[in-house]
Amino acid sequence: MTRQLIRLDDKHISINQMQIPVDRVLQCFIRNLPGPPSPLIENYLREVGFWHVANIGRGCKLDLKLISTFVERWRPETHTFHIPCGKCTITLEDVQLQLGLSVDGSVLTGSAQSVDWGAICYDLLGAIPDNIYGGWIDMSWLRETFPVLGDDSIEVQIVQYAWAYILQIVRGYLMPDKSRNFVHLRWLLKLIDFRAAGELS
Template sequence: MSGRSSLLIENYLRKAGFWHVATVSRGWKLDSKIISTLIERWRPETHTFHLPCEECTITLKDVQLQLGLPVDGSALTRSIQSADWGAICYNLLGVILDNIYGGRIEMDWLRYTFLEPGNDSTEVERIRYARAYILEMIGGYLMPDLS
């Protein structure tokens, strides 16, 4: 799923506001030296980069401009600990992961469970694949983690 998104789900990604995110990384190569330098200059106590010219930080507006994600709407301000994550997973994706840890879904499970839809796929299958694709984008390179 981490490759190019299928044209069959383009409309769903556009509707969710993730089409630009799905296309923005095409052709990019990560420079590990630049990333290492930025990590060394990050100060978690002030949430800023300490650069030779001055301090700087990344704002929500910066993220919106770079990724084309909408930032208007309700904000999430708390964690939901008592949710039935299996039911939520089934409602959104149509399958239940064997083990969900506090709402965390393994990225490998997403990749192996949701194969790219074919031309004969149903709308429900395309919607579920688009949701899995968005989850993989979020967990894969917007907020990278192992899950």
Template sequence: MFGPPSSLIENYLRETGFWHVVTIGQGCKLNSKLISALIERWRPETHTFHLLCGECTITLEDVHLQLGLPVDGYTVTGSASSTNWGAVCYELLSVTRDNINGGQIEIGWLRDTFPESNNDSTELERIGYAWAYILEMIGGYLMPDLS
């Protein structure tokens, strides 16, 4: 992540439900032995932890309570397909990229294209920066699978 977001986009992050995700880990001390023990007990084929007392899994309610992300409302299912990913990119970010590979954009491109907002930035620039920040949170923090 490229650090905490500018206070200029805080309202946009709150409006989209991502503000709580920004605060994850702040003031939290990680216990490496506990994390190692949980990793050893995780079974990816069933998406559960196998503990002495039984099986345990992560539910949407857990996601809601821990990350503060909304789990009610419209869902996103299936795969997204488009014949013009440049248009989709422009619609969301107000800029386009020439070589979008199957709907994927590079985090480095987001960082280069959307520098941190300042007091002179327009509302459109702030919204674009907020979207870029959210995309980087998803791609670099919530689901860092390098795809």
């Protein structure tokens, strides 16, 4: 029975690992936030449900050898890690407990279409990057445009800074992908009302 389930050995990373003379360690990437969230946006992050993520994600360090080991022991057929003491997997409850995110309520998903992403970016963030690629904006532009929130900031600036910080959380921790440097503005359209966003899963 197990042999029937574990049918992808010839394509699995562990086969390559066994054939090379030295242990290979995967290069992993995490985008740490530049600093702790400003106390001025704490209430907004709490309303959206991202306060815990904003604090736990700061200064994360990756254990590359441990990640490499888990990748080698992941079985795509059963969606479990096969380790010497048995099988295990990551559950939605694990993610909820570690990140403090809600898993109850309406699901935050789907796409968003816009004719003018520049106008949406300006309306929400108060600035427009030189390049917007179908709603995708550069993470480095976000960092440069919203470096530090001053104590004399007005409410509009505080809200814009909160949205920029949330975009960095979304791309850096919650929805990372191979692009690394871009985040889509659709997330802001889904999270535009902080209180309503806090009810989403």
